[in-house]
Amino acid sequence: MRHLASLQLAQLAATPANPPSGHHSLFMGSDGKLHQLTSAGTDTVISGGGGGGSTTLKAVKAADEDIASTTLVNVAGMGIPVTPGLYRLEGVVKLGNKGHSSLALNGPAASLFAMLNTAAATAGSFAGFTYDTTQALNYGDAATLGSSADSALQTVVSGALNVTAPGTVNLQASFNPKIFDNSGVLTPYTWTWSGGLETGTVFHSGTDSLRLTPETTSPTWLYPYQLAVIAGQSYTFSVWMHSAAGFAGTGIAIAWRDVNDSVIGTEVTSISSIAANTWTQRTITQTAPSGAAGAVVRIGYNGGTAATNYLHIDDVLFTANSAALTVRAGSFLALTPL
Structure with missing residues (x-):
C-alpha cells in the first residue's frame, strides 16, 4: 500500500x-x-x-438566476443547513438591473435575526433601497431586508442569528413590476396636487377613487413625487379618468429626472379630449433615458374649468415592463458559529 x-x-x-x-x-x-x-x-x-x-458555512451563487415570482421565493444555491446555536451572518447580494426587488431571510421558526450592519458596497447605487432596521426580526416569518429599484446593486449584510431549531437559512427574493398603484404599492410616495382632493364615490374598480376639484382659471394636476426608475428600463404609466362634464385637455404626463432632480429631455404627454361621465384610460409606455433616476408623473386638466367638473382618478399604475430581476453569480451568505 x-x-x-x-x-x-x-x-x-x-x-x-x-x-x-x-x-x-x-x-x-x-x-x-x-x-x-x-x-x-x-x-x-x-x-x-x-x-x-470555527467552521464557517457558506453558500455561493454559482450562476445568475432570474426571479419572476411576485412573492418571496428561495434563491437557488443560497441555503445553509443549520443546527441550534448562535451564528455570525455575513453576506453580499448582487442584483441585476431588470426590475424592482425585495430580499428576505427565511429559516427555522422562532429563530431571531438581529441586523448589526448594512452598507452599500457600490457607491452611488443605493437610491430607493431601504432596510428594515428592527433589531430582533423573526426571520422564520420572512422578515424583509429591503427593496430596490437600482441597477448593478451590491448589498453587504451582516448580523447575528440565534437558531432555535434545526433547519435551513435561505436567502429569498421577489420581483414586483408595480412601482406604484393607488393602493400604495412600494410606498411611501407623497401625493401633491392643485385644486382640491378627496375620496370620490364614482369609481372604476373597488369602492372609491380620488376626486380632484379643478382650478377654474389654471391647470389642475395631481402627482406622486417622485418614483425611482432605472435608466434604460421600459415603463408603462396608466390611469383611468372620469370627468363630470368632459374636458378638451385631460390626460397624463411623465418628466424624467436625474439624481440631482434636474429634468432630462422633454416631458412625455398623453393629453386629449375626454367625454362627460365616461371612464377613459390614458397610457404612456416609455424607456427611461440615460441618466434617469426618477420619474415625476402628472394626472389632470391642462386648463381651467368649472369647479363642479370633478375629475375622478382610479387604477393608477406605474409598472416596470420586465419579466424578472436577476440575482447575480458571486452573491453569498456565510454563517460562523459563535
Missing part, C-alpha cells in the same frame, strides 16, 4: 464550478483556507488556515 505524504492544492482566485450530483469538491480558496463545495453550490470552510477557528 502506498501512502500519500502530502497533498498540494493551488490557491484559486474564484470558487470553481459545482461538482456533479452526489459529489463534493475540495479546493483552496482565495482566503487561504480549505473549502468543501457541494453539487448544490454550498461552500463550507473546513479549515481556519494558519489560525484555526
Whole structure:
C-alpha cells in the first residue's frame, strides 16, 4: 500500500464550478483556507488556515438566476443547513438591473435575526433601497431586508442569528413590476396636487377613487413625487379618468429626472379630449433615458374649468415592463458559529 505524504492544492482566485450530483469538491480558496463545495453550490470552510477557528458555512451563487415570482421565493444555491446555536451572518447580494426587488431571510421558526450592519458596497447605487432596521426580526416569518429599484446593486449584510431549531437559512427574493398603484404599492410616495382632493364615490374598480376639484382659471394636476426608475428600463404609466362634464385637455404626463432632480429631455404627454361621465384610460409606455433616476408623473386638466367638473382618478399604475430581476453569480451568505 502506498501512502500519500502530502497533498498540494493551488490557491484559486474564484470558487470553481459545482461538482456533479452526489459529489463534493475540495479546493483552496482565495482566503487561504480549505473549502468543501457541494453539487448544490454550498461552500463550507473546513479549515481556519494558519489560525484555526470555527467552521464557517457558506453558500455561493454559482450562476445568475432570474426571479419572476411576485412573492418571496428561495434563491437557488443560497441555503445553509443549520443546527441550534448562535451564528455570525455575513453576506453580499448582487442584483441585476431588470426590475424592482425585495430580499428576505427565511429559516427555522422562532429563530431571531438581529441586523448589526448594512452598507452599500457600490457607491452611488443605493437610491430607493431601504432596510428594515428592527433589531430582533423573526426571520422564520420572512422578515424583509429591503427593496430596490437600482441597477448593478451590491448589498453587504451582516448580523447575528440565534437558531432555535434545526433547519435551513435561505436567502429569498421577489420581483414586483408595480412601482406604484393607488393602493400604495412600494410606498411611501407623497401625493401633491392643485385644486382640491378627496375620496370620490364614482369609481372604476373597488369602492372609491380620488376626486380632484379643478382650478377654474389654471391647470389642475395631481402627482406622486417622485418614483425611482432605472435608466434604460421600459415603463408603462396608466390611469383611468372620469370627468363630470368632459374636458378638451385631460390626460397624463411623465418628466424624467436625474439624481440631482434636474429634468432630462422633454416631458412625455398623453393629453386629449375626454367625454362627460365616461371612464377613459390614458397610457404612456416609455424607456427611461440615460441618466434617469426618477420619474415625476402628472394626472389632470391642462386648463381651467368649472369647479363642479370633478375629475375622478382610479387604477393608477406605474409598472416596470420586465419579466424578472436577476440575482447575480458571486452573491453569498456565510454563517460562523459563535
